[in-house]
Amino acid sequence: MNAPAYNFAYLDEQTKRMIRRAILKAIAIPGYQVPFASREMPMPYGWGTGGVQVTAAILGPQDVLKVIDQGSDDTTNAISIRKFFAKTAGVGTTTATDQATVIQTRHRIPEAALHENQVLVYQVPIPEPLRFLEPRETETRRMHALAEYGLMHVKLYEDIARFGHIATAYAYPVKVNARYVMDPSPTPKFDNPKMDNCPALQLFGAGREKRIYAIPPYTQVVSLDFEDHPFEPYRFNAPCALCGAENSYLDEIVTDDRGSRMFVCSDTDYCEGRQAAGHHGALSAAPYKDKAQGDANG
Amino acid sequence: MYVAVKGGERAIENAHRLLADARRGDQSVPELSLDQISEQLGLAVDRVMSEGSLYDRELAALAIKQARGDLIEAIFLARAFRATLPRFGASEPVDTGAMRVRRRVSATFKDIPGGQILGPTFDYTHRLLDPSLAEGFVPEAPATSEASTAPTPRVTDILGRDGLIESSPQAEEGATIGDLTREPLNFPADRDLRLQNLARGDEGFLLAMGYSTQRGYGRNHPFVGEIRFGEVEVEFVGEDVGFAVPLGAIELTECQMVNQFKGSATEAPCFTRGYGLAFGQSERKTMSMALVDRALRARELGEEALAPAQDEEFVLSHSDNVQATGFVEHLKLPHYVDFQSELGLLRKLRKEFAEASLEADASDGMKEAAE
Amino acid sequence: MTTIAELPPGFADKVLSAQSTFRSVMDAMARPGSVQRIVPMAGTAGSMMRGTAAIALTLFDHDTPLWLDARMSESSDVLKWLKFHTGAPVVQDTSIASFALISHGDALPPLERFALGTNEYPDRSTTVIIQVDSLDSGRSFELRGPGIDGVATLQASIKPSDLFVCLRRNETLFPRGIDLVLVADDAVVAIPRTTRIVNKGG
Numbered sequence: 001m002n003a004p005a006y007n008f009a010y011l012d013e014q015t016k017r018m019i020r021r022a023i024l025k026a027i028a029i030p031g032y033q034v035p036f037a038s039r040e041m042p043m044p045y046g047w048g049t050g051g052v053q054v055t056a057a058i059l060g061p062q063d064v065l066k067v068i069d070q071g072s073d074d075t076t077n078a079i080s081i082r083k084f085f086a087k088t089a090g091v092g093t094t095t096a097t098d099q100a101t102v103i104q105t106r107h108r109i110p111e112a113a114l115h116e117n118q119v120l121v122y123q124v125p126i127p128e129p130l131r132f133l134e135p136r137e138t139e140t141r142r143m144h145a146l147a148e149y150g151l152m153h154v155k156l157y158e159d160i161a162r163f164g165h166i167a168t169a170y171a172y173p174v175k176v177n178a179r180y181v182m183d184p185s186p187t188p189k190f191d192n193p194k195m196d197n198c199p200a201l202q203l204f205g206a207g208r209e210k211r212i213y214a215i216p217p218y219t220q221v222v223s224l225d226f227e228d229h230p231f232e233p234y235r236f237n238a239p240c241a242l243c244g245a246e247n248s249y250l251d252e253i254v255t256d257d258r259g260s261r262m263f264v265c266s267d268t269d270y271c272e273g274r275q276a277a278g279h280h281g282a283l284s285a286a287p288y289k290d291k292a293q294g295d296a297n298g
Numbered sequence: 299m300y301v302a303v304k305g306g307e308r309a310i311e312n313a314h315r316l317l318a319d320a321r322r323g324d325q326s327v328p329e330l331s332l333d334q335i336s337e338q339l340g341l342a343v344d345r346v347m348s349e350g351s352l353y354d355r356e357l358a359a360l361a362i363k364q365a366r367g368d369l370i371e372a373i374f375l376a377r378a379f380r381a382t383l384p385r386f387g388a389s390e391p392v393d394t395g396a397m398r399v400r401r402r403v404s405a406t407f408k409d410i411p412g413g414q415i416l417g418p419t420f421d422y423t424h425r426l427l428d429p430s431l432a433e434g435f436v437p438e439a440p441a442t443s444e445a446s447t448a449p450t451p452r453v454t455d456i457l458g459r460d461g462l463i464e465s466s467p468q469a470e471e472g473a474t475i476g477d478l479t480r481e482p483l484n485f486p487a488d489r490d491l492r493l494q495n496l497a498r499g500d501e502g503f504l505l506a507m508g509y510s511t512q513r514g515y516g517r518n519h520p521f522v523g524e525i526r527f528g529e530v531e532v533e534f535v536g537e538d539v540g541f542a543v544p545l546g547a548i549e550l551t552e553c554q555m556v557n558q559f560k561g562s563a564t565e566a567p568c569f570t571r572g573y574g575l576a577f578g579q580s581e582r583k584t585m586s587m588a589l590v591d592r593a594l595r596a597r598e599l600g601e602e603a604l605a606p607a608q609d610e611e612f613v614l615s616h617s618d619n620v621q622a623t624g625f626v627e628h629l630k631l632p633h634y635v636d637f638q639s640e641l642g643l644l645r646k647l648r649k650e651f652a653e654a655s656l657e658a659d660a661s662d663g664m665k666e667a668a669e
Numbered sequence: 670m671t672t673i674a675e676l677p678p679g680f681a682d683k684v685l686s687a688q689s690t691f692r693s694v695m696d697a698m699a700r701p702g703s704v705q706r707i708v709p710m711a712g713t714a715g716s717m718m719r720g721t722a723a724i725a726l727t728l729f730d731h732d733t734p735l736w737l738d739a740r741m742s743e744s745s746d747v748l749k750w751l752k753f754h755t756g757a758p759v760v761q762d763t764s765i766a767s768f769a770l771i772s773h774g775d776a777l778p779p780l781e782r783f784a785l786g787t788n789e790y791p792d793r794s795t796t797v798i799i800q801v802d803s804l805d806s807g808r809s810f811e812l813r814g815p816g817i818d819g820v821a822t823l824q825a826s827i828k829p830s831d832l833f834v835c836l837r838r839n840e841t842l843f844p845r846g847i848d849l850v851l852v853a854d855d856a857v858v859a860i861p862r863t864t865r866i867v868n869k870g871g
Contacts, residue, residue, distance in 0.1 A: 006382060007382075007684065008684045008685070008688075009688075010382075012382060012384065013683060013684060013687065014384070014385075014730060015381075016687070016688075016691075017687075017727070017728060017729075017730050018732065020691045020695070020727070020728060021728055021733070021767075022792075023695060024694065024695065024698050024728075024796070024848070025792040025794075025848075026792075027695070027698045027699050027816070027861065028698060028846075028848045028861035028862055028863065029791050029792060029844050029861075029862070029863075030815050030863065032791060032792065032844055034792045035482040035484065035790075035792070036482060037478075037479065037480050037481050037482050038482070039381040039479070040374070040377040040378045040380065040381040040479075040620065041378065041381070042378045044374065044620075044623065044624035044627060044628065045620065045621045045623075045624030045625055045628075046624040046625035046626075046627065046628030046631075047624060047628050047631065049624075057691075058688075058691070058692065058695065059688070060685065060688040060689060060692060061685065069631070069632060070632050070633075070634045070635045071635060074306045074307075075306060075632055076306045076309065076310055076632075077631055077632070078306075079306045079307045079310060080310060083307070106631075107633070107635045107636055108635055125625070125628070136611055137485060137611060137615075138485050138611065141789050142789065144789075145787075145788035145789045146788070163647050164647070164650060165643070165646070165647065167643060167647070169636070169639035169640045169642065169643040170635070170636035170639045170640065171636070177815050177863065179843070179844065180844075186633070186636045187635070187636070188635050188636060188638065188639035189639060190639065199818070201695075201699045208621045208624060208625055210482040210483075214699075215815075216698075216699050216700075216815040216816035216861075216863075217699055217700060217815075217816055217818070218815065218816060218817055218818045218819075219815040219816065220815075234639055234642050234643065235642075236638070236642055249635065249638075250638070251634050251635070251638060252638055252641065266634065266635050266638075480732075
């Protein structure tokens with residue numbers, strides 16, 4: 001039988017070269033979606049194949065990798081992807097944001113400020129911010145070419161007319177370096193301001209849609225809005241029940257069938273770090289134990 | 299007191315162990331061998347090879363076994379393996395005219411040179427469940443005769459000799475052959491890429507698209523010029539070798555549709571073509587593919603293109619079942635944080651709506667009181 | 670005549686050397702003006718610097734048409750080395766090149782002759798790799814743009830001396846344009862099309 005044999009970080013070198021060239025172009029044209037010949041990966045399309053290909057193309061043995069899904073290192077898909085790279089590239093993994101050199105994420109940007117020696121790799125399902133207004137690639141490509149973004153403003157304004165607010169809560173469109181309108185991936189709009197002038201390089205991979213795009217470090221990223229309806233990040237108004245944080249994005253946890261709720265940090269590393277530093281919330285379990293069981297190398 | 303959910307890694311491992319157990323089923327029942335799958339579920343193997351773009355019966359059988367008979371999952375396994383293989387180049391075009399034909403039918407002519415050959419087909423079987431197949435069935439030996447040495451020219455070539463059908467488009471000398479697994483698809487796509495997309499496309503999707511053209515959504519008056527199934531030789535010219543080296547034989551099904559004629563003041567009318575090709579015996583797939591290929595040529599042939607099957611971007615963007623199943627199924631992944639953001643917005647809008655209603659009621663009440 | 674056996678070697682470890690080189694180039698592109706070092710060593714041919722050779726091994730292949738300046742294209746050692754180690758097709762037409770290798774800036778053709786991409790596909794442009802005398806001494810330049818925290822300063826000895834003046838065309842072309850990679854021995858600086866450069870003299 002044609003038994004499979006796999007390369008370092010899974011991808012063959014020809015594929016890595018192709019992805020690496022696309023990454024360089026993406027960095028040179030901030031916010032522009034570079035088409036690339038996305039490969040069939042050993043996990044399904046829609047489950048992070050774009051992010052996985054970008055990570056596989058940049059990752060080296062010196063890297064320390066963190067993978068989060070919904071802000072957490074211990075969600076099943078994050079574990080699965082972290083294990084994939086621990087196995088195929090033998091890299092060190094971590095759950096600590098500040099110790100990672102490469103962070104692959106789905107749906108969140110870590111709460112801790114990123115630094116210059118980090119690359120944040122986003123998994124993107126639909127890279128085209130105009131797709132919900134215009135399903136045709138030929139049309140949206142023309143709109144980007146002409147920087148013709150009136151339709152997007154019309155859509156946002158229609159929301160205001162109907163609901164009194166811009167009714168986009170996640171995947172909130174941004175303009176990068178005053179040129180390209182870009183989809184930030186389905187992160188909550190709470191995270192949008194973190195993309196602006198960020199010291200870390202941000203790379204976006206959309207496997208099924210075959211696109212790679214980037215925000216270089218220290219690049220202007222502005223959430224679309226109107227003078228009379230400025231962009232507002234949303235956060236549930238409560239401290240984290242575990243660490244008491246007042247400025248982190250919160251998960252809502254349903255605790256019984258009588259309407260009880262609790263709110264805790266979605267960024268588990270941030271929350272654990274605060275608890276370890278002695279911060280407490282109303283419902284914290286102290287001392288915090290069973291830490292980071294999901295870490296493949298831990 | 300609350301402790302965040304942990305232990306996902308163990309949960310995954312346990313789920314996979316459970317899957318392995320469920321895949322094997324009752325262990326008192328003998329295990330399926332790959333030969334059994336390849337020999338007795340041959341059409342499933344053909345489909346996995348076609349849509350998996352990987353001609354390897356043994357690996358396709360393994361994929362089917364591993365996927366518990368879920369063919370889209372098996373196609374995915376074949377594709378993921380294929381993606382790791384080095385690409386040495388493209389074979390020489392195969393000559394389906396020289397096919398060692400096992401089955402060959404034409405709906406356009408009663409008799410054709412080389413004859414109509416029914417071969418192994420479900421056609422004309424009565425679809426009655428056959429209890430004798432349940433166990434221990436030994437089929438009668440097939441009827442045999444001396445293999446015919448008569449050539450079996452393609453029906454479209456016969457029509458082509460009289461100029462009754464447009465000639466097959468010829469690639470330019472030295473033109474590179476597109477490969478959508480190596481270059482992302484752009485629109486409008488050239489026909490080589492379109493045919494590659496359709497050949498890898500989901501049989502059910504193409505069937506529905508082809509069917510829709512028959513029901514008036516982009517009719518193209520198809521006749522099955524010919525369907526043939528059999529073996530062809532594959533040859534490869536290595537850059538360093540300089541001559542064609544035979545790689546072996548593969549089984550193919552080819553469908554050539556003869557469609558709606560075209561013509562103009564300057565061009566004599568002639569029939570047009572739709573083309574389908576797949577690994578193994580895959581008639582439904584190749585016929586559907588041929589219908590859709592012809593539908594997608596609408597613009598090129600100066601026809602109005604209003605129906606879904608004629609919409610290149612729509613068809614080619616949604617034909618791939620590995621992409622489609624991944625994205626549909628990804629909805630079961632956690633979406634807590636984006637849902638939470640949406641929930642927050644919805645609560646805010648509802649609160650404002652309720653407040654506005656209260657105010658409206660209050661001012662109505664005041665109005666009434668004033669009247 | 671050089672036989673294949675006599676060709677200078679490629680990377681000792683293809684996979685990890687390419688990864689390391691790529692990260693240097695990626696960091697250079699992401700932080701314009703910053704000087705990145707290429708660590709892995711490979712053989713070089715003709716007038717090719719070791720940084721250039723490593724970049725070629727990392728990014729070139731059958732899918733990347735390559736344009737060479739006269740000094741490179743007239744050297745059979747360079748041609749053989751590139752063909753054997755990368756397989757990149759060498760083209761005469763600058764406007765279809767994915768990459769251009771300039772052994773010395775004096776031989777740089779007008780930048781607008783390279784592929785600039787289209788407004789629909791600005792990525793279909795040439796990345797021009799230019800070998801320069803020095804990336805740590807010479808005239809001072811101030812760089813601004815994405816990837817730069819305020820202002821970056823580059824000291825470099827570059828030919829042609831008006832290179833950055835020519836590059837101002839990028840400003841009016843954006844999103845079309847060309848991206849530059851400057852190499853001096855093992856040092857690399859990238860100037861993507863978004864970078865604006867002011868000559869500070871010196």
